[in-house]
Structures are given as C-alpha cells and as structure tokens.
Amino acid sequence: MYADHFSIDNIPFGIGSSKFHLTKTVVTRLEDTVFFLDELAKAGVFKILEEEAVKTFSEPTVNNFAALPKSEQLATRQAIQALFADGLESLRSLPPQSYSSIAETTLYLPLAIGDFTDFSCSRDHVLNASEAVFKKRELPPGFEYFPVGYTARTSSIVISGTKIKRPRGQYRDGEKVVFGPTRRLDYELEIACVIGKGNKLGDSIRVEDADEHIFGLVLLNDWSARDIQGLEMNPLGPLNGKSFSTSISPWIITLEALAPFKAPAPKKNPDIEIASYLQDSDSRSSYSIDLSASIESKISTDTICTTNFDTLYWTLRDLVAHQTVNGCNLNTGDLLATGTVSGTTAESHGCLMEMAASGGVQVSGGKGESLKKMWLEDGDIVRLVGKAGPGVGFGDCNGEVVTAQS
Numbered sequence: 098m099y100a101d102h103f104s105i106d107n108i109p110f111g112i113g114s115s116k117f118h119l120t121k122t123v124v125t126r127l128e129d130t131v132f133f134l135d136e137l138a139k140a141g142v143f144k145i146l147e148e149e150a151v152k153t154f155s156e157p158t159v160n161n162f163a164a165l166p167k168s169e170q171l172a173t174r175q176a177i178q179a180l181f182a183d184g185l186e187s188l189r190s191l192p193p194q195s196y197s198s199i200a201e202t203t204l205y206l207p208l209a210i211g212d213f214t215d216f217s218c219s220r221d222h223v224l225n226a227s228e229a230v231f232k233k234r235e236l237p238p239g240f241e242y243f244p245v246g247y248t249a250r251t252s253s254i255v256i257s258g259t260k261i262k263r264p265r266g267q268y269r270d271g272e273k274v275v276f277g278p279t280r281r282l283d284y285e286l287e288i289a290c291v292i293g294k295g296n297k298l299g300d301s302i303r304v305e306d307a308d309e310h311i312f313g314l315v316l317l318n319d320w321s322a323r324d325i326q327g328l329e330m331n332p333l334g335p336l337n338g339k340s341f342s343t344s345i346s347p348w349i350i351t352l353e354a355l356a357p358f359k360a361p362a363p364k365k366n367p368d369i370e371i372a373s374y375l376q377d378s379d380s381r382s383s384y385s386i387d388l389s390a391s392i393e394s395k396i397s398t399d400t401i402c403t404t405n406f407d408t409l410y411w412t413l414r415d416l417v418a419h420q421t422v423n424g425c426n427l428n429t430g431d432l433l434a435t436g437t438v439s440g441t442t443a444e445s446h447g448c449l450m451e452m453a454a455s456g457g458v459q460v461s462g463g464k465g466e467s468l469k470k471m472w473l474e475d476g477d478i479v480r481l482v483g484k485a486g487p488g489v490g491f492g493d494c495n496g497e498v499v500t501a502q503s
Contacts, residue, residue: 098199100128104488105181106357108174109348110159110313112205115197121157121205126348127181130188131202134173136195143176158209159349163293163312164429170293170312174353204347206256207315208291208430213254213343214420215287215319215434216246218411220363222439222447229454230327241369244411244419246436249319250340254432257346257494261320263475263501264341268324278501279322279338282473286390286447286481287317288406289434290413291349298426304377307417308352310427314413316346316481316494317434323450323472345432346481346494358485360385360407374422375415382412386485388438390447392470393478397461401452401470404438404445406483411435449473473498 103109103126113124113131123134134154137143143151150169153162162170180188188196217223217240224234239245263278293312296302302310319339326338359381365371386406392399411419416433437447443455449472452458457469473479478497484490 099490099492101488102484102490102492103128105178106488107350107354107490108177109350109354110162111207111347111349112158113202114205115202117194117197120155123154123156123159123162124202125177126199127185129199130185130196131199132177132196133194136192137177137180140191140195142180143173145172145176158430159207160209160430163208163291163349165293167309170351171353174351204256206254206345207347207349208432210251210254210430210432211428213249213251213432213434214246214416215249215339215436216244216411216416217436218244218409218416219435219437219439219447220410221408221441221445222437222451225439225446225451225454229450241366242372243375244415246416246420247334249343253340254343254345255496257316257344257496259342259344259496260499261342261344261496262499264322264325264337265501266322266325266337268328274328279325280472281323282498283321283323283449284390284473284479284481285319285321285437286388286402286404287319287434287436287438288386288388288483289315289317289345289432290416291315292417292427292429292431292433295428295431296421296426299424300421300426301374301424302417302421302427304375304414304418305379307414310417311352311413313349313351314355314491315349315432316483316491317432318344318479318481318494318496319434320344320496321448321450342496344494344496346491348492350485350489350491354489355384355386355485358385358489359383362412363408363410365410374418377412377414379414382414383407383409384485386483388447389482391480391482392460392473393480394460394474395476396463399460401458401460402445402447404440404447406438408440408445409435409438475500
C-alpha cells in the first residue's frame with residue numbers, strides 16, 4: 098500500500114525490524130520493499146561515508162543520523178539512490194537480511210522525542226475554530242505577528258497504527274460538570290518537522306538558517322477531546338483534552354525529497370509589520386503537499402477532508418525561528434507541529450470541530466443512505482495521507498478509536 102509514495106526520488110528514513118533482521122535499526126523504503134541500512138553498510142554500499150555516520154545506522158532511533166551534518170545525510174541519500182538506480186531487480190543479490198517486504202516489516206516510533214510544540218499556523222483553522230467555539234470569526238491578538246503555540250506532551254506520542262483509547266475527563270453537560278468518556282473525540286490533520294541539529298541554550302536560529310536544523314517531516318494527528326478541552330482551556334490552555342495521544346507516521350520525509358515541491362507561503366497582512374526575525378528572504382518557503390483525512394467505519398470509508406500544506410499562514414521555517422528567538426534550545430528529535438491544516442472551503446476543514454459547527458460532515462450510512470457525522474465513534478479509523486508529487490509521499494498516519502479506559 099502506498100508503493101507509489103516511495104520512489105527513488107523519496108528515500109525516507111524510519112526504524113524497523115523483520116524476521117531476518119530482528120534488531121530495530123534505521124531503514125529506508127523503495128516501493129513496497131524496506132531496506133536495513135546497517136546491512137547495506139556491511140554489503141559495501143556506504144564506502145564514501147565517515148565511520149561515525151555508518152554507526153548511526155545500527156541505532157534503535159533515527160536521532161543520531163538526524164544529527165549528522167547535512168553533507169553526510171546527503172551522501173547517504175545519494176548512495177541509496179545509486180543502489181536503486183536499476184530498480185528492485187538489481188537488488189536481489191543483496192543478503193536476505195538486508196531487506197524485507199513492507200508487509201513483513203515491523204515499523205516503530207522513529208525518534209526519541211524530547212520536546213513537542215504544537216503551533217497554530219492555519220489562519221483558516223483559527224477563524225473556523227473561533228466561529229465554532231465563540232460564534233464569531235476572529236484571530237487571537239498575536240496570530241498575525243507570530244506563530245502561536247503551546248508545549249505539549251511527548252510521553253503519549255505513538256506510532257501510526259496504535260489504537261487510541263477514548264479518554265475520560267471532566268466536561269460540561271448542560272449546566273453541570275460531569276466526569277466520563279469524552280463525547281466529542283476529534284482528530285487534527287497536521288504535519289510536524291523533526292529537528293536534526295539543535296542549538297545551544299541562549300542562541301537563536303535565523304529563519305534563513307532553519308532548513309539546516311530541520312531533518313525532515315512527518316504526518317501528525319493530534320487527537321483531541323473537544324469537550325474536555327473546552328472546559329480546561331481558560332486560562333492556561335489544553336491539558337487532558339490533548340495529552341492522551343498524538344500519532345505520527347513512521348516515515349520521515351527529508352527536505353531534499355521535498356525540494357522540488359517548494360511553494361510560496363500565503364501573503365501576510367500588509368497592515369501588520371512582521372518582526373525582522375520572521376522576515377524570510379526565501380520566496381518559496383513552504384511546500385505543496387496534498388493532504389487528506391478519511392474515516393473508515395464498519396459501514397464505509399469516507400474522505401472528509403482534502404487540503405494542501407501551502408495554505409498555512411506560518412511556515413516550518415517560521416516555527417524554528419520563533420521557538421528559538423528567546424534563546425530556547427532545540428534538541429535532536431524535537432517535533433514542531435503546524436496545528437490543524439485547513440483551507441477556505443468546507444471540504445478542506447482539517448478537523449471535525451470545524452465541520453460540527455455547520456451540522457457535521459456527510460458520510461455513507463449503508464444501503465445507499467447518508468448521515469451527518471459530528472464526532473468520532475468507537476471503531477472508527479482515522480487515516481491521514483500526504484503526498485507532495487509523483488513518487489514522493491508520506492504513506493499514511495492512522496489510528497483506530499477503541500472504547501474508553503476503565
């Protein structure tokens with residue numbers, strides 16, 4: 098599945114194992130075949146690399162590889178592309194423990210994640226959410242000056258395919274506050290950048306230098322219990338309504354793979370003077386990435402959102418610059434997420450909260466019937482998919498909702 102996302106132009110990185118390669122190590126993928134980089138190194142594929150770089154292939158996370166100089170990462174990518182130049186048929190001479198089919202490979206959380214910041218980069222989402230919650234379309238005071246965000250939990254970040262237990266918490270039921278399983282479980286269609294090279298405490302990263310610190314991108318679903326979140330947000334922001342689970346995709350897509358799909362970011366409000374540290378000289382500082390969200394139930398599968406990453410008001414480069422402008426240090430493996438990616442149309446709303454405000458989203462009800470869906474039900478599978486262009490995609494990020502914790 099998603100073989101067309103993983104061509105020779107992609108070369109993603111993740112962590113995997115198989116029955117012939119029991120140890121969790123760094124892997125890449127071509128179509129539906131997964132390759133173990135430590136075994137490729139033994140076969141002589143990476144002779145041009147420094148010894149320290151080759152050692153990172155045997156690690157149980159991608160962190161040490163992500164922290165390498167960009168030159169070593171690029172040399173790794175080029176060596177893999179040279180190996181793949183003649184397609185899969187030329188790879189059969191490799192030892193059997195060096196590759197496996199995607200169906201016979203177990204994929205793991207690719208990173209040791211120290212910190213996770215969830216931003217809110219979509220102007221459309223912020224306006225839609227304001228209308229849904231406060232019945233009026235307005236931006237937070239700082240939104241057009243800088244990307245607003247909050248520090249989130251890392252302990253509950255899980256790999257795609259992990260089942261998501263419906264959380265319990267406190268929320269309003271009419272005039273009362275009650276405790277129980279959330280009644281308003283939601284997904285959020287997001288992308289996050291993975292930090293490769295960090296910065297020292299007290300130093301800042303210029304927006305022009307941000308790409309040197311971004312190793313790659315992953316799909317991210319920041320699961321949300323909207324009723325729990327609604328009661329706890331004022332005055333400090335979300336806690337239990339967000340911290341129960343966040344899913345990420347297993348494959349990290351590098352900036353080198355995404356370079357052909359660079360795109361202009363939306364124009365900023367001309368009446369707002371942007372601070373100098375967020376004034377980016379790159380006229381194509383975003384990426385054109387088609388994104389979608391679908392819900393699979395026992396009855397049907399319905400695509401409920403199609404949007405594009407290039408609609409975001411603030412870019413990943415902006416997030417790196419803003420996170421560090423006060424001297425905050427980023428570390429290898431940190432995630433900076435965009436918040437919900439939403440467009441201007443009803444079909445491009447990146448979460449159910451936006452759709453519920455207008456009565457829900459139309460889904461198949463079976464036997465030719467249709468119904469309006471407001472929130473996620475037990476047994477629903479949410480599947481996020483991202484693809485930048487021919488041969489370069491993320492695969493998917495999925496999770497099934499299961500019954501509430503006991």
